[in-house]
Amino acid sequence: MATTYLQENQDRFLTELIDWLRIPSVSADPKFHGDVMKAADYLKARFEEVGLDNVELCPTSGNPIVYGEKIVDASLPTVLVYGHYDVQPADPYELWDSPPFEPVIKDEKIYARGACDDKGQVYMHVKALEVMKQDGAFPCNIKVMIEGEEEIGSNNLAIFVRENKVKLKADVILISDTGMLANDQPSIEVGLRGLSYHEVEVTGPNRDLHSGLYGGAVANPINVLCKMIASLHDENNHITIPEFYDNVAVLSSEERAELNRVPHSDDEFKRSIGLPDVYGEKGYTTVERIGIRPTLDVNGIWGGYTGEGAKTVIASKAYAKISMRLVPNQTSEEITALFQKHFAAIAPSGVTVKVKPHHGGEPVVTPTDSVAYKAAADAMETTFGKRPIPTRGGGSIPIVAMFKSELGLDTVLLGFGLDSDAIHSPNEHYGVFNFLKGIETIPHFYRNYAAPCRHSG
Amino acid sequence: MATTYLQENQDRFLTELIDWLRIPSVSADPKFHGDVMKAADYLKARFEEVGLDNVELCPTSGNPIVYGEKIVDASLPTVLVYGHYDVQPADPYELWDSPPFEPVIKDEKIYARGACDDKGQVYMHVKALEVMKQDGAFPCNIKVMIEGEEEIGSNNLAIFVRENKVKLKADVILISDTGMLANDQPSIEVGLRGLSYHEVEVTGPNRDLHSGLYGGAVANPINVLCKMIASLHDENNHITIPEFYDNVAVLSSEERAELNRVPHSDDEFKRSIGLPDVYGEKGYTTVERIGIRPTLDVNGIWGGYTGEGAKTVIASKAYAKISMRLVPNQTSEEITALFQKHFAAIAPSGVTVKVKPHHGGEPVVTPTDSVAYKAAADAMETTFGKRPIPTRGGGSIPIVAMFKSELGLDTVLLGFGLDSDAIHSPNEHYGVFNFLKGIETIPHFYRNYAAPCRHSG
Numbered sequence: 001m002a003t004t005y006l007q008e009n010q011d012r013f014l015t016e017l018i019d020w021l022r023i024p025s026v027s028a029d030p031k032f033h034g035d036v037m038k039a040a041d042y043l044k045a046r047f048e049e050v051g052l053d054n055v056e057l058c059p060t061s062g063n064p065i066v067y068g069e070k071i072v073d074a075s076l077p078t079v080l081v082y083g084h085y086d087v088q089p090a091d092p093y094e095l096w097d098s099p100p101f102e103p104v105i106k107d108e109k110i111y112a113r114g115a116c117d118d119k120g121q122v123y124m125h126v127k128a129l130e131v132m133k134q135d136g137a138f139p140c141n142i143k144v145m146i147e148g149e150e151e152i153g154s155n156n157l158a159i160f161v162r163e164n165k166v167k168l169k170a171d172v173i174l175i176s177d178t179g180m181l182a183n184d185q186p187s188i189e190v191g192l193r194g195l196s197y198h199e200v201e202v203t204g205p206n207r208d209l210h211s212g213l214y215g216g217a218v219a220n221p222i223n224v225l226c227k228m229i230a231s232l233h234d235e236n237n238h239i240t241i242p243e244f245y246d247n248v249a250v251l252s253s254e255e256r257a258e259l260n261r262v263p264h265s266d267d268e269f270k271r272s273i274g275l276p277d278v279y280g281e282k283g284y285t286t287v288e289r290i291g292i293r294p295t296l297d298v299n300g301i302w303g304g305y306t307g308e309g310a311k312t313v314i315a316s317k318a319y320a321k322i323s324m325r326l327v328p329n330q331t332s333e334e335i336t337a338l339f340q341k342h343f344a345a346i347a348p349s350g351v352t353v354k355v356k357p358h359h360g361g362e363p364v365v366t367p368t369d370s371v372a373y374k375a376a377a378d379a380m381e382t383t384f385g386k387r388p389i390p391t392r393g394g395g396s397i398p399i400v401a402m403f404k405s406e407l408g409l410d411t412v413l414l415g416f417g418l419d420s421d422a423i424h425s426p427n428e429h430y431g432v433f434n435f436l437k438g439i440e441t442i443p444h445f446y447r448n449y450a451a452p453c454r455h456s457g
Numbered sequence: 458m459a460t461t462y463l464q465e466n467q468d469r470f471l472t473e474l475i476d477w478l479r480i481p482s483v484s485a486d487p488k489f490h491g492d493v494m495k496a497a498d499y500l501k502a503r504f505e506e507v508g509l510d511n512v513e514l515c516p517t518s519g520n521p522i523v524y525g526e527k528i529v530d531a532s533l534p535t536v537l538v539y540g541h542y543d544v545q546p547a548d549p550y551e552l553w554d555s556p557p558f559e560p561v562i563k564d565e566k567i568y569a570r571g572a573c574d575d576k577g578q579v580y581m582h583v584k585a586l587e588v589m590k591q592d593g594a595f596p597c598n599i600k601v602m603i604e605g606e607e608e609i610g611s612n613n614l615a616i617f618v619r620e621n622k623v624k625l626k627a628d629v630i631l632i633s634d635t636g637m638l639a640n641d642q643p644s645i646e647v648g649l650r651g652l653s654y655h656e657v658e659v660t661g662p663n664r665d666l667h668s669g670l671y672g673g674a675v676a677n678p679i680n681v682l683c684k685m686i687a688s689l690h691d692e693n694n695h696i697t698i699p700e701f702y703d704n705v706a707v708l709s710s711e712e713r714a715e716l717n718r719v720p721h722s723d724d725e726f727k728r729s730i731g732l733p734d735v736y737g738e739k740g741y742t743t744v745e746r747i748g749i750r751p752t753l754d755v756n757g758i759w760g761g762y763t764g765e766g767a768k769t770v771i772a773s774k775a776y777a778k779i780s781m782r783l784v785p786n787q788t789s790e791e792i793t794a795l796f797q798k799h800f801a802a803i804a805p806s807g808v809t810v811k812v813k814p815h816h817g818g819e820p821v822v823t824p825t826d827s828v829a830y831k832a833a834a835d836a837m838e839t840t841f842g843k844r845p846i847p848t849r850g851g852g853s854i855p856i857v858a859m860f861k862s863e864l865g866l867d868t869v870l871l872g873f874g875l876d877s878d879a880i881h882s883p884n885e886h887y888g889v890f891n892f893l894k895g896i897e898t899i900p901h902f903y904r905n906y907a908a909p910c911r912h913s914g
Contacts, residue, residue, distance in 0.1 A: 193669060197767045206731025212650060212852030213876075215782050216752035217726075217743045219736035222777075223690070223755050229680065230687035269674075274663025279676035279807035286674045295673035298680050299770050300761035305778060310654045310815040312780060312853075313756050320679075321762060323769060325672050350736035358767040395669030396769075419670075 003440065005134050006127075010436055014105070016046070017123045017435065021103040021112040025119075027063060027086035027152045036063050036148055039085045043122070043146060044068075050129040052144065058164075060156035063148030067167075070129075071141045076450060078141035080170035080409070082399070083122035083177060084150035087114035088424050095426035109429040116430035117423035121176040121416060122146055124438035132443045140450035143170055150177075154399050161406045172372040173403050174445070176438060178415030181389065183433055185263055186380040188373070189413040191291060191392030192400060194326030194363035196335040197299075200343060201354040202228070202318045208304075211312040219350030221318040222303045228346050228353075229320060232296055236282035239296050239324075241342045244335065249328040249365075251292055262287055262389055291392030294335075295325045321358075325396070332360025361398035364411075372412045372449055379414075379444035383437060414445060460897065462591050463584075467893055471567070473503070474580045474892065475560040478569040482576075484520060484543035484609045493520050493605055496542045500579070500603060501525075507586040509601065515621075517613035520605030524624075527586075528598045533907060535598035537627035537866070539856070540579035540634060541607035544571035545881050552883035566886040573887035574880035578633035578873060579603055581895035589900045597907035600627055607634075611856055618863045629829040630860050631902070633895060635872030638846065640890055642720055643837040645830070646870040648748060648849030649857055651783030651820035653792040654756075657800060658811040659685070659775045665761075668769040676807030678775040679760045685803050685810075686777065689753055693739035696753050696781075698799045701792070706785040706822075708749055719744055719846055748849030751792075752782045778815075782853070789817025819858035821868070822849075829869045829906055836871075836901035840894060871902060 006013075025039035026032040040057055043066045047055045052068035063086065071078075090100035090113040098104045103112035110120065125144065132138055145168065147157050161168060181187040204221035205214070234240050251259070264287050266278050280289040289295075303318030305311035324335055340355045347353040367373060368390050380388040400411045416438040422428045463470075482496035483489040497514055500523045504512045509525035520543065528535075547557035547570040555561045560569035567577065582601065589595055602625065604614050618625060638644040661678035662671070691697050708716070721744050723735050737746040746752075760775030762768035783792055797812045804810040824830060825847050837845040857868045873895040879885045 195669075195769070197769070204732065209730065210852065210881075211752075211754050211756060211780060212652075212782060213850065214730070214747065215754045216746040216750055217735060217737045218730065218732055219734070220754045222758050223686065223753075226683040226686040226755065226758070227690075229683035233680070233684075273666065273671070273675065275661065275675055275807060276809065277676070277806040278674060279805065280674045289673040290671065293673055295668075296680075297668050297672045297677045297771055298683065298761065299668060299768060300763045300772070301679050301683070301775065302759045302763040304755065304757035306757045306759040306776075310778065310780070311756060312652070312654070314754055315757070318758065319763075321767065323668060323767070325669060348736065349734040350732060352733065393670065395667065424667075 006131055006436065006440055013127045013439065014110070014432065014435070017110065017120060018103040018112070020119055020123060021110070021114055022101055024090070024101045025086050025114070025148070026089050027149050028089050036086060040064050040066055040148055043085050043126070046126045047144060050126060051133045052129070052142075058160065060160055062156045065148070065157070065160055066146040067144065069141070069143040070138050072138050073141070076140045077172070078143060078170040079172055079174050079446065079449065080168060081125055081142065081144045081174045082403070083125065083146045083175065084118045084148065085122060085146050086148045086151050087117070087119065088151050092426065097427055100428070105432065108432045110432060110435065111427060111429045113428055115428050116417045116421040117428065118150065118177045120430040120435055121438065124176060124416070124435060125442060127439045128442035131439060132446065135443070139447045142446070143168065157399060158402050158406065161402065165407065168407060170407070170409060172449070173409050173411040175400070175411055175413055176415050177397070178393065178413045179417035179419055179421070180415060181263060181391065182418070183431065184386070186384040186386060186388035187262070187391045188376055188380070188388050189393045189415065190366040190368055190373070190390040192364050192395060192397050193294070194330060194332050194401070195323060195359070195361040195396045196326060196332045196339060197321070197323040197358040197360065198336070198339060199356045199358060200225070200320050200322060202347070203316060203352045204350065205314065205316055208316050209314040211314045214314055218314060219348060220314050221351055222315055224348060224351050225301070225303070225318040225320060228343065229298060229322070231346055237280055238282070239294065241338050243338055244294070247329045247334065248294060256288065258390070259291060259392060260285055260287055262391055292327055294327050294330060296322065298322050326363045328363050328365050330363060332362055336360060361396045362401035364400045364404065366410055366412065370410060372410065375445050375448035376412045376414045378448045379441045382444050383441045414442070463588055463893065463896055470584045470896065471562070471889065471892070474567065474577060475569070477580060478560040478567070478571055478576055479558055481547070481558045482543050482571070482605070483546050484606050485546050493543060497521050497523055497605055500542050500583070503583045504601060507583060508590045509586070515617065517617055519613045522605070522614070522617055523603040524601065526598070526600040527595050529595050530598070533597045534629070535600060535627040536629055536631050536903065536906065537625060538582055538599065538601045538631045539860070540582065540603045540632065541575045541605065542579060542603050543605045543608050544574070544576065545608050549883065554884055557885070562889065565889045567889060567892065568884060568886045570885055572885050573874045573878040574885065575607065575634045577887040577892055578895065581633060581873065581892060582899060584896045585899035588896060589903065592900070596904045599903070600625065614856060615859050615863065618859065622864065625864060627864070627866060629906070630866050630868040632857075632868055632870055633872050634854070635850065635870045636874035636876055636878070637872060638720060638848065639875065640888065641843070643841040643843060643845035644719070644848045645833055645837070645845045646850045646872065647823040647825055647830070647847040648785075649821050649852060649854050650751070651787060651789050651858070652780060652816070652818040652853045652855075653783060653789045653796060654778070654780040654815040654817065655793070655796060656813045656815060657682070657777050657779060658813075659804070660773060660809045661807065662771065662773055665773050666771040668771045671771055675771060676805060677771050678808055679772055681805060681808050682758070682760070682775040682777060685800065686755060686779070688803055694737055695739070696751065698795050700795055701751070704786045704788075704791065705751060713745065715847070716748060716849065717742055717744055719848055749784055751784050751787060753779065755779050783820045785820050785822050787820060789819055793817060818853045818855035821857045821861060823867055823869065827867060829867065832902050832905035833869045833871045835905045836898045839901050840898045871899070873898075
């Protein structure tokens with residue numbers, strides 16, 4: 001049986017993962033380019049070993065995409081698995097307790113850059129295929145597409161997808177690149193927020209001025225920028241941009257009640273990030289503020305004298321990076337236009353303002369009544385002994401919206417990470433429990449997903 | 458006669474000044490220490506030449522103070538002349554049209570670092586003494602005290618003054634380190650604003666957070682800081698700190714009318730600094746906003762991601778440098794306490810706030826009905842052919858308040874510079890007209906000042 005095979009081979013599975021994690025596949029830094037290629041080759045070989053066909057490194061103008069497939073029966077449904085083999089830079093190295101590319105298992109966790117995000121979660125899929133192969137046959141058609149540029153924006157993935165729609169034809173996308181609530185409380189992300197990101201520049205006088213000789217008689221661009229930013233929220237922390245909320249999907253009280261079933265403690269939340277109090281839009285819980293409400297945050301601000309000591313200057317310019325997280329049915333294009341218009345409109349007459357949009361992403365909500373979602377929820381219920389809760393994460397995975405628009409496919413976010421895994425931070429790790437539980441759960445998903453389709457087919 | 462002597466010797470006076478300006482007496486940079494000493498020695502020799510007694514370099518724990526005196530009659534009043542022989546750093550050198558320490562005369566202006574601030578204005582005093590010596594005798598007692606650390610905060614001057622009260626005993630302080638309105642409109646500064654300068658720190662979460670995973674549910678310290686700063690002014694640009702205006706001296710409508718007689722054009726003001734509009738406290742003119750009203754300006758702000766591109770971070774901390782210009786009868790101590798209390802009070806419960814005071818300075822107003830002020834105004838009227846206007850500059854010269862508190866002396870700010878002289882900037886210069894007019898005017902001041910005193914004495 002699959003579980004026995006998994007138990008018998010779990011040490012080897014961990015050793016293989018550790019070998020892969022040893023390769024520093026940092027996509028952001030050109031000096032690791034050889035290692036990125038090595039990580040791709042390693043993965044290609046593993047997919048070949050577990051019986052996929054047509055395994056190849058598909059070239060892009062950046063790092064290659066590892067592709068492979070097993071078409072067992074054209075009448076069966078097809079699952080397209082997405083993941084990424086590149087990792088975040090590991091610096092600052094000095095904050096790691098053990099070197100980021102010398103993986104160690106400590107307290108039942110694998111410590112290494114990429115242990116969870118996303119090499120560890122991708123490797124669960126490789127080993128799940130091995131388990132299924134050993135168990136007989138694959139229950140449906142499977143395609144895998146693992147890219148090497150997720151941590152630098154996935155720019156070449158969209159081109160690849162657009163140019164390979166026939167090759168990538170499938171019925172659903174399966175991604176393990178997210179987390180769940182806790183090891184004793186499985187959950188599945190069903191919502192992701194979109195993004196509208198801007199850099200703003202406020203110009204007052206045409207040069208820096210002496211604050212004594214001019215102070216009080218000229219618009220200080222820093223004071224003005226603060227006033228403009230402050231005005232973007234009202235006293236209830238609602239965003240004041242006209243029409244901003246017009247397209248925000250309003251959840252029914254049942255849906256909100258369902259959402260708030262998630263185990264969450266404001267006290268625990270505050271403690272985890274050292275905050276004296278929660279904060280946010282009036283009338284919504286913390287879970288709702290993160291999951292279903294749009295936000296506006298300043299991500300950076302600068303202007304004037306920022307060195308040691310005191311300098312009595314009135315700066316000529318002040319800058320800020322301001323981003324909004326979007327929820328269904330806002331679009332980044334719509335919100336970008338509204339923000340630009342409003343920010344220019346609220347500038348007082350003493351200054352000039354520029355708004356430069358950086359990038360956007362669309363919000364997505366995965367249906368919870370689909371065959372694929374149910375297959376994933378049933379799989380988790382089988383292996384965890386507990387029904388997973390659908391959650392709405394606050395982050396953005398722009399490729400999920402891209403898969404929907406380019407391929408017309410919904411995504412199931414079957415992730416096994418935890419918030420505490422420190423992805424993108426020093427001492428990233430992944431629980432051995434989570435890695436093995438993923439390998440155990442994924443085959444159930446395929447079986448569950450294939451079964452009703454087969455009936456209906 | 459004095460005027461003839463001045464005319465006959467003006468080329469030599471300019472040559473001597475140029476020789477002195479050639480010495481790069483930059484106090485901020487230790488590598489110029491030898492030059493700073495050389496400039497002090499040069500000045501000491503010149504004071505000896507013009508007949509001062511007891512000329513010496515008074516040691517301090519920093520650069521020496523050049524002191525000298527001529528006591529002609531103990532029953533006559535004594536004027537203590539203050540100035541400084543150190544200069545601002547000259548960088549960026551590449552923005553100078555001619556090297557900062559190779560003085561040139563071009564279009565009737567002397568171009569060099571220190572040409573106006575303050576070596577050029579100090580040298581007027583040296584040559585005025587020479588003119589008076591040639592003319593007969595000094596009309597009153599004169600003491601000179603020229604320091605070498607004004608551009609780095611005058612820290613040792615206050616100690617020197619405190620320890621030498623007998624030596625420095627005088628009836629009035631005379632300083633030429635300010636400007637006037639125009640060559641055809643003399644003026645005398647009679648008011649200087651004080652200063653209360655702070656660095657504030659707002660802390661939200663205990664580490665930088667992902668704006669997608671947390672945005673909307675935590676106090677973003679940058680947004681909060683902007684809101685706090687914005688709240689420090691109301692819609693009329695009045696400062697909202699409780700009790701802030703309690704001690705502000707209210708001018709009579711006559712005094713305000715007098716102040717607004719200063720030739721000023723908002724259009725010209727806007728054009729000179731490239732501003733589309735003036736800005737400031739409702740109910741006051743630009744001249745009043747700078748001269749008689751306190752202000753609050755952010756001099757610097759920083760927090761979060763300020764590099765290229767987009768990073769979706771919620772910063773743990775945000776910072777700003779905030780300073781207030783003070784007017785009589787505010788004190789920096791009082792305002793510093795009010796600011797600290799208020800800034801802590803307006804922090805929302807989701808953040809913690811620290812306020813660190815940097816330094817302060819007291820506002821001063823020189824009486825315009827004193828013998829010394831009238832002596833200066835009459836002197837200017839004699840040499841310019843036009844009565845000078847009393848003006849209130851917005852800047853702060855903390856030593857003026859220090860002279861008042863330590864020595865009990867008022868100051869006369871008999872300055873001959875122009876706003877356009879680019880002090881502290883590349884291409885600093887000083888008009889040949891202004892230099893010579895200063896030498897011509899200063900002896901009149903001494904005569905005017907001595908005459909009524911002698912009568913009353």
